Amino acid sequence: MWPYYPDLLERPVPRYTSYPTAAEFTEAVGSSVQSAALDAVTSHTDISLYVHIPYCQEICWYCGCNTGAANRSGRIASYLDALEDEIHVVARHLGGRGRVGRIAFGGGSPNAIAPLAFVRLLDRIVTELDAAGAEISIELDPRSLDEAWYDVLRDTRVTRASLGVQTFTPHIQQAIGRIQPLAMIEQAVGRLRDAGVESLNFDLMYGLPHQHLADLGTTLAEAIRLAPERIALFGYAHLPSLIARQQRIDGQALPDGHKRFEQAAHGFKILTAAGYRAIGFDHFARPSDPLAIAGAQGRLHRNFQGFTDDPAGVLIGLGASAISQFPGAIIQNEKMAGRYRMLVAAHQLAGRRGVERHEEDHWRGKIIEQLLCQGEARMSEDRLSRVRHDLEPFVEKGLVRCGPTFVRLLPAGLPYARAVASCFDHYRAFSKGHFSHAV
Numbered sequence: 001m002w003p004y005y006p007d008l009l010e011r012p013v014p015r016y017t018s019y020p021t022a023a024e025f026t027e028a029v030g031s032s033v034q035s036a037a038l039d040a041v042t043s044h045t046d047i048s049l050y051v052h053i054p055y056c057q058e059i060c061w062y063c064g065c066n067t068g069a070a071n072r073s074g075r076i077a078s079y080l081d082a083l084e085d086e087i088h089v090v091a092r093h094l095g096g097r098g099r100v101g102r103i104a105f106g107g108g109s110p111n112a113i114a115p116l117a118f119v120r121l122l123d124r125i126v127t128e129l130d131a132a133g134a135e136i137s138i139e140l141d142p143r144s145l146d147e148a149w150y151d152v153l154r155d156t157r158v159t160r161a162s163l164g165v166q167t168f169t170p171h172i173q174q175a176i177g178r179i180q181p182l183a184m185i186e187q188a189v190g191r192l193r194d195a196g197v198e199s200l201n202f203d204l205m206y207g208l209p210h211q212h213l214a215d216l217g218t219t220l221a222e223a224i225r226l227a228p229e230r231i232a233l234f235g236y237a238h239l240p241s242l243i244a245r246q247q248r249i250d251g252q253a254l255p256d257g258h259k260r261f262e263q264a265a266h267g268f269k270i271l272t273a274a275g276y277r278a279i280g281f282d283h284f285a286r287p288s289d290p291l292a293i294a295g296a297q298g299r300l301h302r303n304f305q306g307f308t309d310d311p312a313g314v315l316i317g318l319g320a321s322a323i324s325q326f327p328g329a330i331i332q333n334e335k336m337a338g339r340y341r342m343l344v345a346a347h348q349l350a351g352r353r354g355v356e357r358h359e360e361d362h363w364r365g366k367i368i369e370q371l372l373c374q375g376e377a378r379m380s381e382d383r384l385s386r387v388r389h390d391l392e393p394f395v396e397k398g399l400v401r402c403g404p405t406f407v408r409l410l411p412a413g414l415p416y417a418r419a420v421a422s423c424f425d426h427y428r429a430f431s432k433g434h435f436s437h438a439v
């Protein structure tokens with residue numbers, strides 16, 4: 001279906017959930033820039049919140065997230081106290097300005113905390129940041145969902161949930177350290193629907209140890225039967241030298257680059273044939289889902305949660321390692337939970353590292369976003385002339401078309417989107433980062 005050119009996929013590239021990417025963060029941009037950015041928020045600024053819960057009941061071997069085991073209740077309680085401190089500090093800076101339209105809980109697994117602790121945290125956010133009526137979404141680990149959680153999700157009017165599923169194949173679940181029978185997911189889907197969750201996402205994976213096309217096909221068939229509104233089909237990135245927990249995964253059992261490519265293509269074919277609309281090459285949504293509608297109408301964006309229809313100009317990240325995006329800067333909170341707690345307990349903002357966005361970053365970021373979200377970017381002849389040479393290999397192979405003022409991904413070029421977008425990334429020429437392969 002898609003032609004395979006390994007040389008064009010060889011170079012690891014960012015996922016471009018922001019531009020500049022996190023590889024460009026430095027400690028020169030921290031809490032003082034964050035403070036100025038919050039001060040610049042007006043009463044008309046649309047704000048989205050991201051709340052990071054860096055704990056999980058069980059740690060999966062493949063996971064690259066900033067998360068730890070939820071095995072000490074005292075540690076979680078003091079983290080939640082710190083989150084409340086940070087909410088208070090941010091609210092003081094905002095002084096009632098800004099309109100919070102969305103609240104996303106992610107991690108880790110937000111359901112690693114007690115359901116009542118979630119209620120209290122949400123109440124604090126709604127009260128201090130004037131967020132009544134905001135749309136609430138949450139990432140959930142189906143292995144630690146219980147009756148109390150379903151009740152709380154209903155009572156707090158959570159309307160969107162994302163379930164970590166990865167694969168339904170038992171022997172692959174064993175190979176990645178995440179055991180969750182199909183019946184468990186089926187039950188979670190039914191109970192979440194009953195609790196009023198209108199939109200479900202499944203995170204699935206290809207490129208897993210011992211995974212073959214048939215395994216992926218079976219997992220996708222089960223996923224389609226359970227009918228989530230969205231499916232994200234991520235390629236597993238094996239980086240055991242950077243992510244110690246991945247050392248438990250047998251690197252010899254991983255599919256090679258060509259097999260990964262075939263798996264990505266297989267997934268695309270199955271999901272689009274089942275009626276899902278493709279968002280990029282590895283995200284899928286039912287045509288009636290707001291993400292698919294935004295894609296069709298050219299309103300998709302990228303933020304740290306991936307593709308989004310969220311138009312808010314300001315994303316405020318709360319919690320250790322959470323990232324905030326402002327028009328002029330991107331800032332990450334202190335990563336270490338202990339130091340994060342100390343900062344916010346002292347009534348300080350927790351921003352530690354980041355990057356300011358200058359005029360060139362804005363136009364380059366816009367082009368990268370347009371390529372990934374719409375498959376086409378328009379620009380001046382001068383800007384295009386700076387990257388024509390880098391785009392040539394993609395043009396020669398029929399993956400990209402270049403006009404005088406536009407770059408368009410052709411259908412065969414879809415899986416090369418990140419590699420094509422990286423041609424516009426000014427920093428990739430001289431800055432090193434640890435990225436994954438584009439497929």
Ligand code: SF4
Pocket residue numbers: 055056058059060063064065067107108109141164
């Ligand atoms: S539940 Fe999710 S966040 Fe937690 S370890 Fe597993 S993959 Fe990572």
